[in-house]
Amino acid sequence: MGTAKVTCARCAVGGERYVGTVKDVAIVGGGVVGCAIARELSRYRLDVCLFEREVEVGFGTSKANSGIIHAGHHTTPGTLKADLVWRGNRLWRDLSDDLGFGFLQNGDLTVAFNEEELQTIEEIEEIGVQRGVTGLELWGPDRIHRKEPNVSRDALGALLGPTAAVVNPYEACFALIDDAVDNGLDLRVGAGVDDIEVEGDHLVVFAEGDRTPVRAVINAAGLFADRVSRMVGLDDLVIGARRGEEYLLDRRLAGIVEHTIFPCPTPTSKGVLVIPTFDGTIMVGPTADPVDDKEDLSTTTEGGDQVFERARRLVPGISERDCIAEFAGLRAIAPDDDFVIGPTSVPGFFNVAGIQSPGLTAAPAIAELVVGLLTTSGLDLDPKPELVTPAPRPVRVSELTVPELEMLAFRDCRYAHVVCRCELVTEGEIADAIDRGARSLDGLKFRTRAGMGRCQGGFCTSRCMQLLADAQDVPLSDVTKRGPGSWIVREREEVV
Amino acid sequence: MTGLSVRYDVVIVGGGPAGMSAAIGALEAGADRLLIVDREIEVGGILNQCIHNGFGLHHFGEELTGPEYASRLLEELVGHEIDIATDSYVLDVDALRTVTIASPSTGITRVQAGAVVLAMGARERTRGAIRIPGTRPAGVMTAGLAQKFVNQLGYLPGRRAVILGSGDIGLIMARRLALEDIEVPGVFELMPHANGLTRNIVQCLHDFDIPLHLSTTVVGIEGRDRVEAVTVAPVDDQLQPDLSRTERIECDTLLVSIGLIPENELSAKLGLRLDPTTGGPIVSSTMETSRDGVFAAGNVVHIHDLVDFVSEEALLAGRCAGEFATGSARPADNIHLVPGANVASIVPHTISSDREHTVYLRVRRSMERSWLRLGDVYEKRLRYVVPAEMVSLKVRPRFLEHFHGDSLRIDIEPRDEQGDE
Ligand SMILES: Cc1cc2nc3c(=O)[nH]c(=O)nc-3n(C[C@H](O)[C@H](O)[C@H](O)COP(=O)(O)OP(=O)(O)OC[C@H]3O[C@@H](n4cnc5c(N)ncnc54)[C@H](O)[C@@H]3O)c2cc1C
Ligand SMILES: Cc1cc2nc3c(=O)[nH]c(=O)nc-3n(C[C@H](O)[C@H](O)[C@H](O)COP(=O)(O)OP(=O)(O)OC[C@H]3O[C@@H](n4cnc5c(N)ncnc54)[C@H](O)[C@@H]3O)c2cc1C
Numbered sequence: 079m080g081t082a083k084v085t086c087a088r089c090a091v092g093g094e095r096y097v098g099t100v101k102d103v104a105i106v107g108g109g110v111v112g113c114a115i116a117r118e119l120s121r122y123r124l125d126v127c128l129f130e131r132e133v134e135v136g137f138g139t140s141k142a143n144s145g146i147i148h149a150g151h152h153t154t155p156g157t158l159k160a161d162l163v164w165r166g167n168r169l170w171r172d173l174s175d176d177l178g179f180g181f182l183q184n185g186d187l188t189v190a191f192n193e194e195e196l197q198t199i200e201e202i203e204e205i206g207v208q209r210g211v212t213g214l215e216l217w218g219p220d221r222i223h224r225k226e227p228n229v230s231r232d233a234l235g236a237l238l239g240p241t242a243a244v245v246n247p248y249e250a251c252f253a254l255i256d257d258a259v260d261n262g263l264d265l266r267v268g269a270g271v272d273d274i275e276v277e278g279d280h281l282v283v284f285a286e287g288d289r290t291p292v293r294a295v296i297n298a299a300g301l302f303a304d305r306v307s308r309m310v311g312l313d314d315l316v317i318g319a320r321r322g323e324e325y326l327l328d329r330r331l332a333g334i335v336e337h338t339i340f341p342c343p344t345p346t347s348k349g350v351l352v353i354p355t356f357d358g359t360i361m362v363g364p365t366a367d368p369v370d371d372k373e374d375l376s377t378t379t380e381g382g383d384q385v386f387e388r389a390r391r392l393v394p395g396i397s398e399r400d401c402i403a404e405f406a407g408l409r410a411i412a413p414d415d416d417f418v419i420g421p422t423s424v425p426g427f428f429n430v431a432g433i434q435s436p437g438l439t440a441a442p443a444i445a446e447l448v449v450g451l452l453t454t455s456g457l458d459l460d461p462k463p464e465l466v467t468p469a470p471r472p473v474r475v476s477e478l479t480v481p482e483l484e485m486l487a488f489r490d491c492r493y494a495h496v497v498c499r500c501e502l503v504t505e506g507e508i509a510d511a512i513d514r515g516a517r518s519l520d521g522l523k524f525r526t527r528a529g530m531g532r533c534q535g536g537f538c539t540s541r542c543m544q545l546l547a548d549a550q551d552v553p554l555s556d557v558t559k560r561g562p563g564s565w566i567v568r569e570r571e572e573v574v
Numbered sequence: 575m576t577g578l579s580v581r582y583d584v585v586i587v588g589g590g591p592a593g594m595s596a597a598i599g600a601l602e603a604g605a606d607r608l609l610i611v612d613r614e615i616e617v618g619g620i621l622n623q624c625i626h627n628g629f630g631l632h633h634f635g636e637e638l639t640g641p642e643y644a645s646r647l648l649e650e651l652v653g654h655e656i657d658i659a660t661d662s663y664v665l666d667v668d669a670l671r672t673v674t675i676a677s678p679s680t681g682i683t684r685v686q687a688g689a690v691v692l693a694m695g696a697r698e699r700t701r702g703a704i705r706i707p708g709t710r711p712a713g714v715m716t717a718g719l720a721q722k723f724v725n726q727l728g729y730l731p732g733r734r735a736v737i738l739g740s741g742d743i744g745l746i747m748a749r750r751l752a753l754e755d756i757e758v759p760g761v762f763e764l765m766p767h768a769n770g771l772t773r774n775i776v777q778c779l780h781d782f783d784i785p786l787h788l789s790t791t792v793v794g795i796e797g798r799d800r801v802e803a804v805t806v807a808p809v810d811d812q813l814q815p816d817l818s819r820t821e822r823i824e825c826d827t828l829l830v831s832i833g834l835i836p837e838n839e840l841s842a843k844l845g846l847r848l849d850p851t852t853g854g855p856i857v858s859s860t861m862e863t864s865r866d867g868v869f870a871a872g873n874v875v876h877i878h879d880l881v882d883f884v885s886e887e888a889l890l891a892g893r894c895a896g897e898f899a900t901g902s903a904r905p906a907d908n909i910h911l912v913p914g915a916n917v918a919s920i921v922p923h924t925i926s927s928d929r930e931h932t933v934y935l936r937v938r939r940s941m942e943r944s945w946l947r948l949g950d951v952y953e954k955r956l957r958y959v960v961p962a963e964m965v966s967l968k969v970r971p972r973f974l975e976h977f978h979g980d981s982l983r984i985d986i987e988p989r990d991e992q993g994d995e
Binding site: 484 | 674722
């Protein structure tokens, strides 16, 4: 079909990109779903590109969530979400082995405080067992207090889901996309798609003045999937937003719980959780409030009060005094409250929309499903004979022992240069993140944790900015928090 | 800098005014193998970014800028064989006083210290600590970071900046921004009183017509990429905002100046006992912490409003560390100081009846006229006390001649008009 094999310019070894006049697949949206699909497709002899309007991937909902890889017993049966969640859980484990991002199988514990809730957790166990979730276990109060001494003494029982895990969702996005790029993905960041036209037997994607003809478009644009589908004249998809606020606590509380602690779910929500993040800090949230404005990422006083009140019911030692940061994310909600994945009446245009919670968990399973759909639609999927070995997980100095650090610093002195004191991040790690594609302060933060600790960048912001500015050869005033418009400082105006 | 030695009499963590003053004290005590470690390129600590006047009136008897004050201290050290490792970060201090240092020039090094002085200073509280609702755009930063941008890096934080918090850094920055032609629509303070020194309210706000709104706070931040506006509201006496009386202020920057927190990561790792009120280690009258041979001084112990007191405290810590390292010691403390009425914190936490001490107090509430009472052994009149200004008290051996207890309460109580005037 007129494709020629060329060697990927971005990677030194073996990466193959198949380039034709018409690309095979364009993915719109570089959230975890788009990244997972891109990574899956990069294993085949295809010419694939991904358009992301933000400066880096994962900057939408995929960076602002609870980071839980659910086991699946909490998801309402009879939905597409429920079909994909357990498979996703299994796949994440393999992905983390292959790509080496932070993944910790800490298990979850759903706590019941009265007879009715005890009944509910038994029902959830039943759902889980039917879904194939392994290792579920009902605990009595003694067991709870022995294993999780900081969980409320009022707990009457709990359901353990040992296969639940936590990841750094942004780290996962970066790992997926870096691997896809190494294997030939054409990644376009800062490239919002403004229009898609049908032209003969293919589609043409317009982004920031560029015109890209493609055979298939995967609409993984999250909250804006409805806007993208309207570009090809499909008006039936409407995506609403449900906001969730999360609150991060000081490292002091690390270890207060080991499992992710869930209250008993209600029909509409999983409730407010106490989450030990992969990085060892504690996070509490989320809320669930419908909002009209799909860019409204504000946190609210009421939301915060609600989160702390509910979290305290589960783990009484939690207090807002320990809050170091907060954020909000928006779940993309389709009218049926379920994922919308499949072909549309426009040939070659596929929706992967309404990917609300547990979308992070389901993402790798969604990617498999999409590959299946593309095959069915007639795309030739021919596996590449050889794939580039994934880049090793970036070094984290904070995870090293002193002798290990000594060795590393001996080889590269930048690893002995502390840039972020709270999270112990060195210049070596910052430089590596910039090499891997970080181009904004948030990008650095999400890749290295610089600025995520208790001083929230008070100390390292200027140093990180300087390293970014030096790497990009621009003045500090051109460094942004997360892309155009989010400038941090300006130059003094010369008085003429 | 060339390689470090393996052993030092005293290793000082942090080269701000506390660290440098401690070095001077240690030299006075006869310790001569000293190492100061600082993670910045230059010693001087926070003083390097404080280019305004107002330092040194007590200690040097004249008004200096921050960098001038720092270089005065440095001059006192010149001529002594002191190692100063800058761009070097202390990763760890252990119970045997082995200090682990990371530096791009020397890699990871361990040195053995006869005594250690912790002088890591403080960090600023951030937006997250007070949960300001709203979005998270660029343009929200601590006042100290803004100060660094303006004074050290030569960049401006924005065009129109609202300042939350009337701490000294916020006040100084209000004036600094005004001088840079950045509009400052107001400084907003949650409490009914300002948190900075009175002289800063006058010189930084009044002289520049910048309004100070007490009992008011920021209740919202708007903007996707960059701050577009903030919303402020008055608070009641429970500090709860009245959301029916909000005002929206367009601006592109919000500086937060809501206090400093002693930087005690290393202290916590070392297992030092900390005082939950000050956030710093519990110290004896020699500024020794709960670990033998580990001393502390300056903002790492408690937040000071004047650098002069930092120097005074650190000289003492340095002297005592030097004495410890060279094998002499002072009599142990025998009296606990206990915060009483309207006293939030006291440093040091213990004293000894055989010598004179300077004791620093912070009050909880402002009081026009008051009595300061040290148990029932001593009392003195104070004209007015405010939380923003530290109260210092000289405790002399003669106060304690007839005292046989082991703890003394310090109270600051209202002074009745007729009774004593
Ligand atoms: C508070 C909260 C907590 C959650 N917790 C969990 C959890 O613990 N576990 C779990 O499994 N799930 C969780 N979720 C759900 C999960 O975060 C989402 O399902 C997942 O991130 C969705 O990924 P996505 O790629 O579909 O969307 P996004 O990450 O939003 O990606 C869509 C991307 O498309 C881009 N885009 C939009 N329009 C265009 C355009 N025109 N051109 C180019 N690019 C465009 C956007 O910039 C964005 O980067 C949570 C969600 C929230 C809000
Ligand atoms: C904006 C502002 C205005 C002020 N105005 C006045 C004024 O007008 N008059 C006045 O008298 N006082 C003023 N002060 C107060 C005075 O500057 C401080 O009290 C004083 O600097 C505190 O001294 P320090 O040495 O304890 O801390 P710092 O000056 O903060 O020094 C601590 C040093 O330790 C280093 N450090 C920390 N951890 C490590 C580590 N692990 N390894 C290596 N190094 C480390 C830091 O880099 C820093 O250099 C002002 C302060 C500020 C911030």
